[in-house]
Amino acid sequence: MKTRNHVLIATAVSAALLAGCATTGGGYYGSNPPPQQQTDPNDREGMNRTQRGALIGAAIGAVAGLVSGDDATERRQHALIGAGVGGLAGGAIGRYQDNQERALRERMQGTGVDVVRDGDHITLDMPEAITFAFNSSTLNQRAYGVLDRVADTLREYDQTMIEIAGHTDSIGSDAYNDKLSRERAQAVANYLVSRGISGQRLIITGAGERYPIASNDTEAGRAENRRVEMTIVPIRND
Numbered sequence: 001m002k003t004r005n006h007v008l009i010a011t012a013v014s015a016a017l018l019a020g021c022a023t024t025g026g027g028y029y030g031s032n033p034p035p036q037q038q039t040d041p042n043d044r045e046g047m048n049r050t051q052r053g054a055l056i057g058a059a060i061g062a063v064a065g066l067v068s069g070d071d072a073t074e075r076r077q078h079a080l081i082g083a084g085v086g087g088l089a090g091g092a093i094g095r096y097q098d099n100q101e102r103a104l105r106e107r108m109q110g111t112g113v114d115v116v117r118d119g120d121h122i123t124l125d126m127p128e129a130i131t132f133a134f135n136s137s138t139l140n141q142r143a144y145g146v147l148d149r150v151a152d153t154l155r156e157y158d159q160t161m162i163e164i165a166g167h168t169d170s171i172g173s174d175a176y177n178d179k180l181s182r183e184r185a186q187a188v189a190n191y192l193v194s195r196g197i198s199g200q201r202l203i204i205t206g207a208g209e210r211y212p213i214a215s216n217d218t219e220a221g222r223a224e225n226r227r228v229e230m231t232i233v234p235i236r237n238d
Contacts, residue, residue, distance in 0.1 A: 093120050093234045100157040100232065107149040120234055124150065126188075128226035137183035139191060147188065150230070151195035163203045163231040164189050169222035170209045182206025188228055 097120050104122065105115050114125040128134070131143045139147075154162065166181030166188075185204045193199050209216070214224035 093236065096157065096159065097122060097232075097234060100153065100160070103153050103156065104150075107153060108146075111146050111149070113146060122232040124230040124232075126228045126230070128223065131188070131228050132184055134226075135180070137180060137187050139187055143188075144191070147191050148195060151192050151197055154192065154197050154201075154232070155195075157232075158201075159235050161201050161203065161233045161235060162192075162197075163205065163229075163233065164192075165205050165207045165211075165229045165231070167207050167211060167225060167227050167229065168209050169225045170212070170216040171222065174208060177208040178206045180206075181208050184228055188230070 097117075101115065101117055101122050104124065108115055108124065112127060112130050116123045116125060126143075126146070129142075130146055131139060133140055154160070164185045166183070166185035168177040168181045170177075172180075182205065185206055189199070189202045189204050192202065209225070212221075212225045213227075214221035216222050216225060
């Protein structure tokens with residue numbers, strides 16, 4: 001618990017300091033295995049979207065404590081309200097998220113991004129094939145169009161915070177996976193900031209291999225686990 005709290009504090013502080021400078025990468029750190037050939041997402045034999053969505057929904061907020069309302073998250077909400085962002089209360093929260101979910105489903109249609117709803121939280125599951133090349137934290141060309149659509153929605157629905165969590169498979173050391181996953185999350189955050197999203201709304205975290213949504217025993221499963229998730233949480237004023 002103590003280690004997790006330290007991670008929460010560190011991720012919240014780094015998000016507040018986000019200034020939009022791009023994070024690049026792609027090389028190996030330390031002694032890690034050579035890259036494997038990436039599987040085409042159309043050829044995967046891993047989980048279907050319903051199964052994957054159920055696992056993502058069950059883990060929403062687990063990385064940075066958004067569901068549990070940990071102190072760092074509450075402080076961020078209070079700071080945003082104090083900065084004039086405003087907040088939502090009561091039944092307005094559900095209606096607001098209903099409308100935002102509808103907009104995201106329309107804009108993510110055909111992109112390969114899954115939209116998962118769990119209560120008042122909305123998570124976008126962005127597989128590696130959409131966002132990054134294997135073992136890289138540099139956004140690929142396909143990612144820009146998808147993130148432009150996401151940014152359009154986040155600007156429209158600005159009474160929210162967004163947790164951006166990078167995830168990896170289990171290949172490589174824990175330190176390497178934590179570093180790569182965080183660099184990927186920050187690369188996504190940096191691009192959103194460049195598209196007009198306030199860095200104060202973002203919580204960036206590298207989850208490494210700790211939250212798999214498929215088995216790491218097969219390449220198909222590992223491909224499912226290499227992803228970036230954005231969880232959109234309403235700013236509460238109640």
